[in-house]
Amino acid sequence: MNKEIKIPAHIEGLIFDVDGTLADTMPTHYLAWVKIAEQNGFEFPEALFYEWAGKPTTEVTALLNERFGLSMDIETTSAAKEEAYLELADQVAAIPLTVDIAKAYHGKLPMSAGTGNIKHLTAHSLKAIGLEDIITTIVTVEDVNHPKPDPETFTKCADLMGVPYEKCLVFEDGEHGITAAKALGMEVIDVREHLETV
Structure with missing residues (x-):
């Protein structure tokens, strides 16, 4: 498991942005x-x-x-x-930092993807990095009326996982996603801060 990021004990669900967070797209x-x-x-x-x-x-x-x-x-x-x-x-490659976390917590915590991209490109990215069978709960821009920075994307992720907002941990690389997650009281990890040291 990646040593750079530890999942707090009270966290009950993980939400991943896709582009720039899981996949180097x-x-x-x-x-x-x-x-x-x-x-x-x-x-x-x-x-x-x-x-x-x-x-x-x-x-x-x-x-x-x-x-x-x-x-x-x-x-x-x-x-x-x-x-x-x-x-x-x-050309799309996995970002090991977050992909390793998703694989490590598969079957242990509910996981979802919340992205500003569209369905078929998101599905392609998850398949390209080997997560198509690990992250199967996906909320795309086509599933919401108000995309990031509005919190609707992450609201739907949490609701689909059945996890309270304050017990969700969001992995993001964009300011709009970070704003959306914080608006719901979710914990956020800005993966850019970790990628710079990897």
Whole structure:
């Protein structure tokens, strides 16, 4: 079991963000966005991409339109971005820090995934890192009316696991997810702080 993170004794359920927390998908998502940017004649700064980490593709498209004075169609652009991602998806790798925890607590604590991504990409990521049979309770952006930083994603995760909010531990790498978890009184581990020392 990973020695960097210990699960407190009072915790009864684990919730994992996926992109950037369990699966090292963020560089791949960024490359997909770079392709879209090239097709639409603008540059998407990498720092801005990470600032918007955890936001759904449709919302990122709208924000790009607003930031750069573009008029990209939300649905068409989002679909093109997801297609570009799937073409690169074989590059996705596991993040051992959190994947090891998920495997170690399989069958011991309820676990779920709460993500701002869509179902088929989330399923692909979990399969790519070998967790498709370990984390089977999944809440995606398609399952909520209000994505992160609204707490609805994690509310649904906890409810599906049957675990009180204050007894949930959330693993996150994005500010929006951290905000959402804290709003519910959940404990949060910012995996970025641990990954920097691994």
